[in-house]
Amino acid sequence: MKKAYLGTLTPLRGLAAIWVVIYHFDEVTSFAGLPHLISRESSMILGKGYLWVDFFFILSGFVITHVYADKFKVFGLDTITSFIKARFARLYPLHLLLLFLHLIFFGSLLVLAPKTASDFGFLFPQDGFWLHLVFGETFGNPNGLSWNMPAWSIGAEWWTYLIMVPVFVWLFKKRNLTLAALSIVGVTLLVLIPGWHDKGNMDTTWEFGLFRCISEFSIGILVYQAFKSRIGRGFFQKDAVGVGLLTMVVACMHYGVEDIFTVGVFAFVILSLAYNKGMLNRLATYRAPQFFGDISFSLYMFQALWLYGYWMGIQYWMSTHPGEAPGTMMLLMLMIFMLIGNSLSAWLSFRFFEQPARIWIRSISFKQIRSRLSYARR
Template sequence: MQTNYINSLTPMRGIAAIWVMFFHMDVIIFYREFGTLIPHETSGILAKGYLWVDFFFLLSGFIISHVYGETLTHHFGKWKIIKTYLWARFCRIYPLHFFTLLLLIPFALVFPVISAAVVDGSWKTFMAWSALPSHLLLLNSMNQHVYLSWNLVSWSIGAEWWTYFAACFIIPFVFNKSWFKNGILAVVAVIILSFMVYWKGNLDITFDYGWVRCVAEFSLGTVLYQMYMNGLWKSWLSKSILFLFAFAFIVLIFHFSWNDLFILPIFCLLLLTTAYNNGAIKIMLETSIFKYLGDISYSIYMMHGVWFMVFWYCLPYLRSNYGIETLTLGMKVIFVTMFMSLTLLSAHFTYHFIEIKSRKILKKRIKSKQRNLETTV
């Protein structure tokens, strides 16, 4: 298993998580009919923010290849190796996912008692008890229910989990050093994603077939990693100007709301330029603030889903109690400041006390069981 992490990629997770958070803040006030953070007819800079989840999926394929690629390839089909790999991934994603559900369950029980007036039609889907088992079993991206529910962003965690299983076959296939096979896999992935955009109209495919979206983009990430390992186009992709170009192009795609498929090659370019860069961009991304945002990015992503529910059901108070029909600029600033502050503060604590501690406890227990088994045998 690789231990030499590509440090500059971690902060990119933080940037992606923050952008997704802004997307969901805009979703709240738009669908609650309080306006928008930025007018959608003027710019799609926030309305297209869901696409950063696609960057997560590409990055996941790249990083899993980097960390586990050689191991899964050389020990293909060996259950002991696969079990260790899957347990490590489970310890990484499930404790925080489970914790956010534990936070929302009492919210679902208490809030209707406190304020029955704001429990509207969305409550039946967002807080659907029938959907809870699919969340607990990480089946929430497999069309089990025709709506998003509970922690709305956790569909992607379910998609990631089952993609980790698929990776046991995808990665050995990609690591066979055959560019022809890798090219075929990339083409198939793009065709699948193109069909999904044609079918849905965009890549915002979540509770229904989000796992397909994840597997396809994860596969592209594994192919990108092979390009990285072979140093393909490194001499010019390592230039900081290419990173800036890719990031600026992403902003343009979002702003003009171009077809979602345009984002895929640019995200690929951004990922490679970040991984290759050893200059100004690397120095910037590895500053303490960017690094820490990357470290707590999973907590930012998951906890902002919890705060989404809180603000979604609290905002109607402004209309029912104070007759406010739209948010002024000052109100929007307060809303964004509160949402971000609560998310980042809670993410700081969940990172240290849920993510890190639970991983240590779970990994310690499995090692203890393995030692006991070896002693018994």
């Protein structure tokens, strides 16, 4: 039986992707030696933008459990292979496309702008390419963030999917024990991660990004169990509660409160909006919010190409205009231009590559693959 579509959650993916892109734009601006668009002393509203990746991880745990968990009631090889194939079809085609687009981008720089290629070569290490090819960029990558930088989180999701297969099985055999274990793992990692690296927050990527994903994916599973059991439904389904929780997220980010608290609020936001059937649900079904939710994966994955172009362009402009730093208004216009370009490329990708590739891979059975491999060996 096909699960109900939770349309209220779809626009949140778009919001999260756009916020992460703006956060990275602001970070790259500072890398180029320019001030942040909004000073960190006055507000952390952009500085805490990395937390929307944590939102993605929680939402992923919630949605994956909603769609797939019941299928593990009938446990067998077909169940596992079907799940793995579906998640591979979702992640890998776009990941591979972006990796090769970055290869073409860097190759073009080597030919057309060798000095720029030399200055930014640290972003494109040769051994890093092979790590990205096998989702290995989340296992303590010695090169740090490289190639398609956001892809570390996609690698973290992939390995988390594989780790969670036995969890979905145990949910039906040892439900209470499994939920208790998820609670311990999720909360313990959430508390420990900020102390594992110099930043002292949840903004860890290639170092401990896998643990970050496991923690928050586990929380997402727990939130879904609360949703399925209708815990707090009468309270959380109210529009006022949903708006209040979203406002609390913005306030937490603005004032720079501890990341753990904001992550906790994210969990309640997802629960509230999953329950909601009122005004927020109606707003979420409008075409624009659904559109940005649909293209959110491509929007997230294409951002690095646009950000690299912006970074290189700003560095070149500053080197040829010494003492003439671009003003805030110019930077805002560049950001808007980049968001429009990123959205357009994301739509094209979603429409003509991401969706068709996913459908094609999911249509291929493992029996067909074995048959073709056997034929190729003849």
